[in-house]
Amino acid sequence: xxxxxxxxFDKDALFELFTKTDQIKEALTSPSGRKKLAGKHxxxxxxxxxxxxxxxxxxxxxTAGYKLGFGVVSxxxxxxxxxASKGETMEDTMGVLDGYGYSAVIIRHPExxxxxxxxxVAKTPIINAGDGAGEHPxxxxxxxxxxxxxxxxxxxxxVTMGGxxxxxxxxxxxxxxxxxxxxxxxxxxxxxxxxxxxxxxxxLKQNNTTYEETSDIEKGVxxxxxxxxxxxxxxxxxxxxxxxxHGFIIxxxxxxxxxxxxIIMHPLPRVDEITTxxxxxxxxxxxxxxxxxxxxxxxLLDTIATE
Amino acid sequence: xxxxxxxxFDKDALFELFTKTDQIKEALTSPSGRKKLAGKHxxxxxxxxxxxxxxxxxxxxxTAGYKLGFGVVSxxxxxxxxxASKGETMEDTMGVLDGYGYSAVIIRHPExxxxxxxxxVAKTPIINAGDGAGEHPxxxxxxxxxxxxxxxxxxxxxVTMGGxxxxxxxxxxxxxxxxxxxxxxxxxxxxxxxxxxxxxxxxLKQNNTTYEETSDIEKGVxxxxxxxxxxxxxxxxxxxxxxxxHGFIIxxxxxxxxxxxxIIMHPLPRVDEITTxxxxxxxxxxxxxxxxxxxxxxxLLDTIATE
Amino acid sequence: xxxxxxxxFDKDALFELFTKTDQIKEALTSPSGRKKLAGKHxxxxxxxxxxxxxxxxxxxxxTAGYKLGFGVVSxxxxxxxxxASKGETMEDTMGVLDGYGYSAVIIRHPExxxxxxxxxVAKTPIINAGDGAGEHPxxxxxxxxxxxxxxxxxxxxxVTMGGxxxxxxxxxxxxxxxxxxxxxxxxxxxxxxxxxxxxxxxxLKQNNTTYEETSDIEKGVxxxxxxxxxxxxxxxxxxxxxxxxHGFIIxxxxxxxxxxxxIIMHPLPRVDEITTxxxxxxxxxxxxxxxxxxxxxxxLLDTIATE
Numbered sequence: 001x002x003x004x005x006x007x008x009f010d011k012d013a014l015f016e017l018f019t020k021t022d023q024i025k026e027a028l029t030s031p032s033g034r035k036k037l038a039g040k041h042x043x044x045x046x047x048x049x050x051x052x053x054x055x056x057x058x059x060x061x062x063t064a065g066y067k068l069g070f071g072v073v074s075x076x077x078x079x080x081x082x083x084a085s086k087g088e089t090m091e092d093t094m095g096v097l098d099g100y101g102y103s104a105v106i107i108r109h110p111e112x113x114x115x116x117x118x119x120x121v122a123k124t125p126i127i128n129a130g131d132g133a134g135e136h137p138x139x140x141x142x143x144x145x146x147x148x149x150x151x152x153x154x155x156x157x158x159v160t161m162g163g164x165x166x167x168x169x170x171x172x173x174x175x176x177x178x179x180x181x182x183x184x185x186x187x188x189x190x191x192x193x194x195x196x197x198x199x200x201x202x203x204l205k206q207n208n209t210t211y212e213e214t215s216d217i218e219k220g221v222x223x224x225x226x227x228x229x230x231x232x233x234x235x236x237x238x239x240x241x242x243x244x245x246h247g248f249i250i251x252x253x254x255x256x257x258x259x260x261x262x263i264i265m266h267p268l269p270r271v272d273e274i275t276t277x278x279x280x281x282x283x284x285x286x287x288x289x290x291x292x293x294x295x296x297x298x299x300l301l302d303t304i305a306t307e
Numbered sequence: 308x309x310x311x312x313x314x315x316f317d318k319d320a321l322f323e324l325f326t327k328t329d330q331i332k333e334a335l336t337s338p339s340g341r342k343k344l345a346g347k348h349x350x351x352x353x354x355x356x357x358x359x360x361x362x363x364x365x366x367x368x369x370t371a372g373y374k375l376g377f378g379v380v381s382x383x384x385x386x387x388x389x390x391a392s393k394g395e396t397m398e399d400t401m402g403v404l405d406g407y408g409y410s411a412v413i414i415r416h417p418e419x420x421x422x423x424x425x426x427x428v429a430k431t432p433i434i435n436a437g438d439g440a441g442e443h444p445x446x447x448x449x450x451x452x453x454x455x456x457x458x459x460x461x462x463x464x465x466v467t468m469g470g471x472x473x474x475x476x477x478x479x480x481x482x483x484x485x486x487x488x489x490x491x492x493x494x495x496x497x498x499x500x501x502x503x504x505x506x507x508x509x510x511l512k513q514n515n516t517t518y519e520e521t522s523d524i525e526k527g528v529x530x531x532x533x534x535x536x537x538x539x540x541x542x543x544x545x546x547x548x549x550x551x552x553h554g555f556i557i558x559x560x561x562x563x564x565x566x567x568x569x570i571i572m573h574p575l576p577r578v579d580e581i582t583t584x585x586x587x588x589x590x591x592x593x594x595x596x597x598x599x600x601x602x603x604x605x606x607l608l609d610t611i612a613t614e
Numbered sequence: 615x616x617x618x619x620x621x622x623f624d625k626d627a628l629f630e631l632f633t634k635t636d637q638i639k640e641a642l643t644s645p646s647g648r649k650k651l652a653g654k655h656x657x658x659x660x661x662x663x664x665x666x667x668x669x670x671x672x673x674x675x676x677t678a679g680y681k682l683g684f685g686v687v688s689x690x691x692x693x694x695x696x697x698a699s700k701g702e703t704m705e706d707t708m709g710v711l712d713g714y715g716y717s718a719v720i721i722r723h724p725e726x727x728x729x730x731x732x733x734x735v736a737k738t739p740i741i742n743a744g745d746g747a748g749e750h751p752x753x754x755x756x757x758x759x760x761x762x763x764x765x766x767x768x769x770x771x772x773v774t775m776g777g778x779x780x781x782x783x784x785x786x787x788x789x790x791x792x793x794x795x796x797x798x799x800x801x802x803x804x805x806x807x808x809x810x811x812x813x814x815x816x817x818l819k820q821n822n823t824t825y826e827e828t829s830d831i832e833k834g835v836x837x838x839x840x841x842x843x844x845x846x847x848x849x850x851x852x853x854x855x856x857x858x859x860h861g862f863i864i865x866x867x868x869x870x871x872x873x874x875x876x877i878i879m880h881p882l883p884r885v886d887e888i889t890t891x892x893x894x895x896x897x898x899x900x901x902x903x904x905x906x907x908x909x910x911x912x913x914l915l916d917t918i919a920t921e
Contacts, residue, residue, distance in 0.1 A: 028715065031657070038657035038685075043338070043345035045373045047366065055689050056710065059661065063714045066659045066685030071345075071373030075362050076691065077383065088576035091583075096363065096575060099598025100370045101335065268710060269702035276705075291713025350645070350652035352680045354673065378652075378680025382669050384690065395883035398890075403670065403882060406905025407677045408642065 001304055002119040002126045006140040006173050011180055017141065018148050021292075021299040025149075028067070028295075037298075038069045041305050045071040047097065050108040050129070051078045056268075057129050057138075061106050064297035070103065070305075078107075090114055094122040103305040107131075125304045133169065138300065139267060140173040142293040146285060147226055149292070150263050155181040160220050162189035163230030163248060163273060165196040170267045171228060175200050179207035186211040189220030189248075191241035194232060217247055222257050228265045231273045251275040258283065265289050308611055309426040310434045313447040313480050318487055324448065325455050328599075328606040332456075335374070335602075344605075345376045348612050352378040354404065357415040357436070358385045363575075364436050364445075368413050371604035377410065377612075385414075397421060401429040410612040414438075432611045440476065445607065446574065447480040449600040453592060454533055456599070457570050462488040467527050469496035470537030470555060470580060472503040477574045478535060482507050486514035493518040496527030496555075498548035501539060524554055529564050535572045538580045558582040565590065572596050615918055616733040617741045620754040620787050625794055631755065632762050635906075635913040639763075642681070642909075651912075652683045655919050659685040661711065664722040664743070665692045670882075671743050671752075675720050678911035684717065684919075692721075704728060708736040717919040721745075739918045747783065752914065753881065754787040756907040760899060761840055763906070764877050769795040774834050776803035777844030777862060777887060779810040784881045785842060789814050793821035800825040803834030803862075805855035808846060831861055836871050842879045845887045865889040872897065879903050 009017070027033030046065045048058050053076050065072040097105055106127045107115050112134035119126040130136040148154050159178060161171040165188055175196070178184045186204065188196045188211060195213065204211050214220050221227050232248040250264065255278060258264075266274055266286040278284050316324070334340030353372045355365050360383050372379040404412055413434045414422050419441035426433040437443040455461055466485060468478040472495055482503070485491045493511065495503045495518060502520065511518050521527050528534050539555040557571065562585060565571075573581055573593040585591050623631070641647030660679045662672050667690050679686040711719055720741045721729050726748035733740040744750040762768050773792060775785040779802055789810070792798045800818065802810045802825060809827060818825050828834050835841050846862040864878065869892060872878075880888055880900040892898050 034657040043341040045370055047370070053691060055692060059687055059689065059714070062687045063659055063661070063685075063716075066687065067715075071370075071379070072685070072687075073366055073369045073373065073379075074381070074688070075366065075383075077360060078362060086576045087578045092575065092577060095586075095594040096597045099594060100366070100601055101374075102370075268706065269700045270706060271701045279709075287709040287713060290710045294714055350648040352677055354677070378677075378686070380673055380676045380680065380686075381688070382673065384667060385669060393883045394885045399882065399884060402893075402901040403904045406901060407673070407908055408681075409677075
């Protein structure tokens, strides 16, 4: 199995993966559970092939690998792999790596679609760890799992997505996942210049998922179960919208407007769009969310290697 | 044992290594075999010390290490090791690494002869992973093994070497290895400006190995058992030879001229000197050849660590 | 337990650590001992998070990790971790890493005090692997252990420290450690412009440790048990002192002035401040000292992971 796009996971596939993720989460809490996991794939290897650095994603995958017993072969500068520097095609690179017998090759590439090309020819399972403006399916999976593990469900939720919705890969993907489930309602909170794309709105309509748009953060967070926040980069705003940027910050005051059992998510890194005094609030789940990245990647690697 | 030069392997040493390589190849085909290998050197470590990046060679060695159970300590930027940046000698660097108890240190260095210097003082086994224009013995070993595993012998073969024979490290080394065995005949196919060096021709004569030279690719490949192809870099050709470059490409038509049981080799990466429609021909062995690099390095590491 | 500063180790803590280090040293001499160590922490991981390259320190920690069975997740370019490049704080980075369940995170950072900040918030044990001009506690520990393992004691010793005592982190730290013990005498050998700081001299006085200062290397090494030498960088000397630099070299002649059972130490890398013909003298302990770095780091990691 290749993991190239979040789209390839239907409802059943998601629940199956999340059940395994729950089991791994539980196992990691005890020494005997950790030992059992670490003994599972002792005779296997994975390879991280990063054509651009993304230290956090790489560490998360590699730690996931080690916790399952894999040997982890790592490269952060795959651009210097003979391929890029000497003109080798991605197809030839895969031809070589197929000979190394990895359980999975985890690829990061700056160019959209390049990892799909790799998966098309590779006999080794390929995991997309981000291809430019394209996909980053394990990020979408960990976002979805964070909602699932907090609410026990993925339907009948009101989800607010705020910040840069135009260029942000995470909110766009999450919206598409939520549309697979029933009775979700999405509130997009942004400025006009960084609003969610029409393609996503069309997709939601086609899937009978309701949504609304606002630039009012107070109205945006009220009544929501999930507040998924991202950074509104000033340099991407047009002149008219620049004055609004300072209003897109979640702080102690914003917390008062939220539901008692809401959860606040953020793909991290965070700069100042969520103030640090929010971190101690039990609704702040962004560090838990980052930790879920490890769990999801373990579940995925374990699934792939036991196929 | 240090592995500094292909010259240190006599016929017996080659056959011994290839027998072990065959055994490892066989063991890797079954889960129980892989598990056994991965349990062999669990309490040992190897270190890759690369003074210049060579991602493919590094990945191959490190994967070989993991498949044998070694802990793998890796560096791609050994030039920043105190040595280079602060003026430490290679001898002192070895003095430090000797204290770390590695089973092997695999060194890549841009300067010819530097790895020989390391091996001269190191108590830890050193493996040369390429020193500039000098040696790259594991590449020569994997080339030789690929011929051996396809024909079951290393004598009585007609071997064509084509492309850049002047600067190419691989054909030069392979010619020297073939001269150790009886009744081989070598056909050098190149332009005048990139022809094989006189030193190699002298060496072949001294060892009673016959050869011929041609710039005609059709004549070059006909009747050969092995076609070892490399890239003819246009920028290295002189004015008179430039027009010939486009003729040094192996494609579907060239295939028709070859023997039915010939094998086509290439050290990779390949650019356009072998067209991709050749890849599906059963005679195309260059990806198998790359995979043999893993096997040879496993055999070598296992030999060194069990000495 | 975080390891941020050498100051946090009192006499008892040092002896306890050195006893464990002795045991590890002994265990590493036999295959069964090595196997036992390598099986100790198979289900655990450590992470090296280096914001600047320090290949030797990183290799030493990672090798120590592998010899104890840890999975080792490595980064040399943590500056590209979302933190630095996107403005994430060290506190947030720790928040993320806490979710990965490492037994220890080993941090190198160019900025003094940054690792203290990390340790203040991290739930994961942090080990300082050097923070700018600040601390490098495992270097101090390996220096101290080298003296201890050669003399069986840390009191009643005459210790000469020579070279750059003003900017050199190692002599400054070692002086402070020696002041914890009774009846030590320190001889500082340097030029006026690179003399030991007044803060260290005050500290020694407060702790009743005697010292003297000289720019005469012959007088400096005579009668000492330990000669701890460092490089006197010419570019750091003022005009008046420049002529003295060539005198700060330990060579065969200097050896004649030393006690028969003295030991010569150096933090390495060495350039020309100790000539290579000294290396064969049994008193030269700088490579042993580098190897002790591995042992001390193993003892420390084992202590932290079994807490």
